[in-house]
Amino acid sequence: MIEQLSESIPIYIEQSGVIAPILFVLFHLIRPLLFLPVIFVCMVGGYLFGVIYGSIFSIIGLTLMCIIFYFIVRKFPNVLSRFEKMNNKMLKNRPLTMNQIMILRxxxxxxxxxxxxxxxxxxxxxxxxxxxxxxxxxxxxxxxTSFGQMIIDLPLFYSIFLLLFLSVIFIGVRKRSIEKQKSIQWRKFFSVGE
Incomplete structure (x- = not known):
């Protein structure tokens, strides 16, 4: 269901004419509900609007998403505690500088x-x-967004190859992180028994 929705939204935006930029910004705002990565939505922007306008609309959508997140976290402390738990697991309370955060973006x-x-x-x-x-x-x-425009500018063969390559990398990174989690849990299991 979500997969079909994420495929049909870009097509709907493309066919919506004048209100396409507004719908694209809204696509950024519902992206977390569809469990889509930021890069996917930005690439759709490059595909639909080109690098310049796609970038502008993506920056607007991402900034609005940050602002909405700020107010959601302030209004619902449970959401904040969930992200703090995730933070503790990932960084173990090691502070990041603003420059590091910008690079991680x-x-x-x-x-x-x-x-x-x-x-x-x-x-x-x-x-x-x-x-x-x-x-x-x-x-x-x-x-x-440039990735999305680049896919259009490439010949079909190279575009398909690039998409397959990115898919393999995405799946590989995901499998590797799952294997890493399993190995950490395995080590924890045996360290408890000793």
Missing amino acids: MVPFAHFHLLSLYVMEQTNSFKEYAKYSFLGVILPGVIF
């Missing part, structure tokens, strides 16, 4: 909202949070 499979949480921790006000969130999504918005 460019990693396609970094958790977008967890990075927004780090920005919240580093800033003192909503205005400062919004500023750094905006600055932090500019470069990934442009880079990821």
Whole structure:
């Protein structure tokens, strides 16, 4: 169901004419509900609108997503505690600098909202949070959108090859992280028994 929806939304946006940019920004906002990576939505923007307009619309959508996340976390403390648990598992409370957060924003499979949480921790006000969130999504918005335009500009054979290559990398990274989790759990199991 979600897979079909994620495939049909870009087609619907493409056919919607003048309101396509608004629908694309909304696509960014519902992206977390569809469990889609940021890079996918930005690539769709490059495919539909080209690098310049796709980047602008992606930056707007990503910035709005950061702002919505800020208010959701403030309104619902359970969401904050969930992300704090994730933070404890991933970084073991090692603080990140703002520069590190900005670099991590460019990693396609970094958790977008967890990075927004780090920005919240580093800033003192909503205005400062919004500023750094905006600055932090500019470069990934442009880079990821460029991938979408690049796929259009490549001949069909190379586009298919690139998509297959990215799929293999995505699946490989995912399997490797699952295997790593299993090996860590295996080691924990035997260290408890000793």
